[in-house]
Amino acid sequence: xxxxxxxxxxxxxxxxxxxxxxxxxxxxxxxxxxxxxxxxxxxxxxxxxxxxxxxxxxxxxxxxxxxxxxxxxxxxxxxxxxxxxxxxxxxxxxxxxxxxxxxxxxxxxxxxxxxxxxxxxxxxxxxxxxxxxx
Numbered sequence: 489x490x491x492x493x494x495x496x497x498x499x500x501x502x503x504x505x506x507x508x509x510x511x512x513x514x515x516x517x518x519x520x521x522x523x524x525x526x527x528x529x530x531x532x533x534x535x536x537x538x539x540x541x542x543x544x545x546x547x548x549x550x551x552x553x554x555x556x557x558x559x560x561x562x563x564x565x566x567x568x569x570x571x572x573x574x575x576x577x578x579x580x581x582x583x584x585x586x587x588x589x590x591x592x593x594x595x596x597x598x599x600x601x602x603x604x605x606x607x608x609x610x611x612x613x614x615x616x617x618x619x620x621x622x
Contacts, residue, residue, distance in 0.1 A: 498560075505561040509569020513542075517574050530592055532583040535576050536603055542575035543607040547614025552621065 517538050524534040549567050558566075580603055587596035 501561055502564050505565040506569040506572075509565035509567075510573035511569075513570040513573025513575075515573075516570075517576060530587070530590075530595055532579075532587075532599065535579050535583055536599065536606075538574055538576050539580055539603055540606045540610045542571045543610035544614040545574070546571045547611035548618050549614075550611075550618075551615040552618030 520538050520541075521534045524537060546567060549563075549571070580599075584596050584600055587593070587599060
């Protein structure tokens with residue numbers, strides 16, 4: 489019975505870590521949308537920036553911070569929670585479709601390619617930066 493209780497407590501703390509991290513990531517995402525408003529423009533720059541930043545942070549965390557130096561709670565808070573709350577793949581998908589349906593197919597393709605290419609490069613750069621700080 490004590491093992492079951494320990495497991496329940498661990499799951500509860502892990503869930504709380506993801507919840508807190510997701511909330512913080514969402515707040516940062518909202519703050520970025522206030523700093524980089526997209527009203528009046530056709531290109532969703534704030535979403536692109538959030539996705540690229542989240543890719544960089546997750547790459548950095550994956551290689552540097554998430555090795556064995558942090559507890560599982562911190563890994564879940566920062567990686568799953570924060571990056572998950574900050575990244576906006578669903579918004580990215582909706583905006584890509586809206587660009588295309590609005591007759592801005594070229595911008596939809598540019599946005600799609602930039603998001604994928606810069607996202608992969610940001611993860612790579614995050615890992616590279618973490619290796620440089622060893």
